[in-house]
Amino acid sequence: MSFFSRSPWILHYDGSSCNGCDIEVLACLTPLYDVERFGVLNTGNPKHADILLVTGSVNEKNIEIIENLYRQMPDPKVVVAVGACACSGGIFARAYNIQGGIDKVVPVDVYVPGCAARPESIIDGVVQGIAALEQKRKKTA
Amino acid sequence: MKRTVVPFGPQHPVLPEPLVLDLILEDEKVLDAIPTIGYIHRGLEMMVERVEYTEMGFVVERICGICSFMHGMGYCVSLETIMNIEIPERAAWLRLIWAEISRIQSHLLWLGLGADAFGFENLFMHCWRMREQILDIFEKTTGGRIIHSVNRIGGVKRDMSDTELAAILVQLQDLGKQFKKTANVFGTDPSIAHRLGGVGVLSMEDARAVDCVGPMARASGIATDTRLIGANYYDRIELEPVVETAGDCLARVVVRMREIDQSIDIIRQAIDKMPKGEGMPLETKPRGNPMGEVFTRLEQPRGEVLYYVKANGTKNLERFRARTPTFANIPAMIKLVKGCELADVPNIILTIDPCISCTER
Secondary structure: OHHHOOOOEEEEEEOOOOOHHHHHHHHOOOOOOOHHHHOOEEEOOHHHOOEEEEEOOEEOOOHHHHHHHHHHOOOOOEEEEEOHHHHHOHHHHHOOOEEEOHHHOOOOOEEEOOOOOOHHHHHHHHHHHHHHHHHHHHHHO | OOEEEEEEOOOEOOEOOOOEEEEEEEOOEEEEEEEEOOOOOOOOHHHHHOOOHHHHHHHHHOOOOOOHHHHHHHHHHHHHHHOOOOOOHHHHHHHHHHHHHHHHHHHHHHHHHHHHHOOOHHHHHHHHHHHHHHHHHHHHHHOOOOOOOOEEOOEEOOOOOHHHHHHHHHHHHHHHHHHHHHHHHHHHOHHHHHHHOOOOOOOHHHHHHOOOOHHHHHHOOOOOOHHHHOOOOHHHOOOOOOOOOOOOHHHHHHHHHHHHHHHHHHHHHHHHHOOOOOOOOOEOOOOOOOEEEEEEEEEEOOEEEEEEEEEEOOOOOOEEEEEOHHHHHHHHHHHHHOOOEHHHHHHHHHHOOOOHHHHHO
């Protein structure tokens, strides 16, 4: 497929999610969904990553971690917010330590809804992230 | 020898969750490990002041996405005790069955993550492939893969038909047979034995001294299992705690593998003993507001969890507190990490089955 002209590498960071979305992100890698067959790799190194996948919302302590990870990624880069918490704070929006969705810290390109977000919708979010990545590359080129 | 400090986390390839340790090294040896918390703290317990007690169950379910069912169950059992609600028999059996299914799910998930931590990616894939079958059962019976929301104060929301239950049992027993092959790899592969055997040994005395719970304590030879107190219909089930005596990382793997078989057997007994029929009552509606306080204990996949609920007769609870099993096991983890090799740190951390979002809430 020409669409996947370059296989995106993904950096996953767990903000303050309940594990539900993280586990679904990991489930995308396993045999039933297996995104690696499209060349989508989960990397632990922000300097190798094209797409930042954040689950969970922003709190007092992880705000600088998310900023830091985003800064370390090379341009062009895309942020995908996975799950209700990452989009808006979700069910925890009323908790005292939650500041809201991750768009408070970094610019978000794709929002994936759901509590917990299903693997199908996470994969869809990543595919839309690839399109956003392609557009950004054209702009900078 | 010069000392080095290696920051471990919050973003680390081995961990899906932000656990933070500052490892103080001398050469390759870990001298000390200093944990930092707060990266995932949401302030969930204080939400009782803003959310009514009838809706708080859905928040409590989201303490953790892995043992979400058991958290919801613990909250509902606490309030039922305060409000003196007797839940229908079938609802109690259904809860027990779902609880055991989520234990199998959690153990398969952990075995996969454990395998990934010692570099056996194929095994990780196999465990998670089997886990998807459990998630299918959950999706069919509750409607959700991860967050189920079937617990209500006074019972459960959905029923499983008797034919469905029989089909689930067949599916689980089939899964048990498939799992034997994978368990065989964990048990016989020489590289796994080399990587995990004799690593991170926790003696029975030490386990008692730092108050381990769950599979961690059982792997060190302590026959502790909160299910044995008999609450929530576990007194009607024949149950032997799974105990291993070696106390190393391999023993902790073996305990969890044997517990998968045990849970399948518990589900078989429960389906056998529960009252049969369609349209049986599932819910006793709560009346009025709760007043009083209670401690509830449950055996989660990771060990004993403790809930404290204090109600003052209004719609909002006065205090809700959960002491989760990972919190109880962290002192043991710090004890094991001290003095081990740097390369063993991921394995030791994973064998306590850490759930940071449970711990920090």
